[in-house]
Amino acid sequence: MAVQGDGGKVQPGQSQPYPAQRLPGYPGGPTAPHGPTAQHGPWTVPPAAPPAPPQPVTGLGNWTAGLLAGAAGLHVVGGLLMLLDAGPAAAVVLGLTSLWLVPCAVLVIVWLHRVRVNVEHLDPYRWAGPRRLAKGWAIGSWFVPVGFLWLPLQVVLDVWWGTAEPRRERRGRTPLLIVAWWVCWLLSWFTGFRLTHTVKEIGGSTFASHSVNVFPGNSPLSAPFAAAAAVLLLLLVRRVTTRQASRLVG
Structure with missing residues (x-):
């Protein structure tokens, strides 16, 4: 027996x-x-x-996707203004983008943590394979120096395969959607360098200062990568949200 x-x-x-x-x-x-x-x-x-009871994801997923759509639009506008050398207008758009990305990042992290917690219900016996990281890393992975370049990707992969139907979709290669999103996200950081040169006159003396800022969408080259990353993440959020909502209801 x-x-x-x-x-x-x-x-x-x-x-x-x-x-x-x-x-x-x-x-x-x-x-x-x-x-x-x-x-x-x-x-x-x-x-x-x-585990704790499963949590609803539809409303949170819709809000997250909406903010990501707005972030993509702001990156496109900012990139065009920087290409046209519209300094004051570009500075205003970059400032607005920075403010917009704060709630956007918060919702992305909250959404990722919620769907990662739900994976414990959708795949309790781990037919999709071992988890790469514990569910707490859905939040902590974004704040690890240097580690934020790959740790969040591990959490997203755990969510993707844990959400998939184990009898219909076998775990295999990383989906193209996730690969494209993460590549664009990394490129938006690596190309987001912006050198700022400031000259001030105080009491008849001239003072010059230089600063280097690194931020996604902070340069004409980085902006399209940041916009593409936002759109691809939007598609990923919608797909995972729809799958989880369907399986949790069913």
Whole structure:
């Protein structure tokens, strides 16, 4: 008599839909993440505490996508004004873009954390494979120096495969949408250097200062990459939101 991954038993001759998970440290002992205590020889596997209830994502996803659309438009306008050398107008648009990106970044991080938490319900037995990072990294990955260049991507991949239908979509190569978004996001940073030269006269003396700013969309070359990254992330947010909403309801 075999024991299923959900704690039930399979009679001889019956098929088991998925292989049972094995608990490290208990040779051959299956685990029951949300079911009753499983018995296997001398070992007893206590049931794990169920995750928090799934959270709705549709409203948050729509707001996040809307702010990303606005960010893409501002990057396009700012890039055009910088190409036309419209200094004062470009400065105003860049300032507005900086203010707009604050709530946009907050909603993206909140959305990513929520969909990552929901993955624990959509894929509790990890048929999509092991998670790359714990759910707390959906927030912390963006604030790690240097690590922000790749850690958020790992979280997004966990969300993507954990949201996919395990019987219909096999885990394989990284989807092109995610690759294109992350490449544009990195290029918007690497090309976002802007040198500012300021000259002031105080008491008959002239003072010159130089500063270097690095920010996505901060240069004519960076702006199109930042706009493309915003649009691609918008598409990613909509796709993941729709999939999760459909599976959580169903």
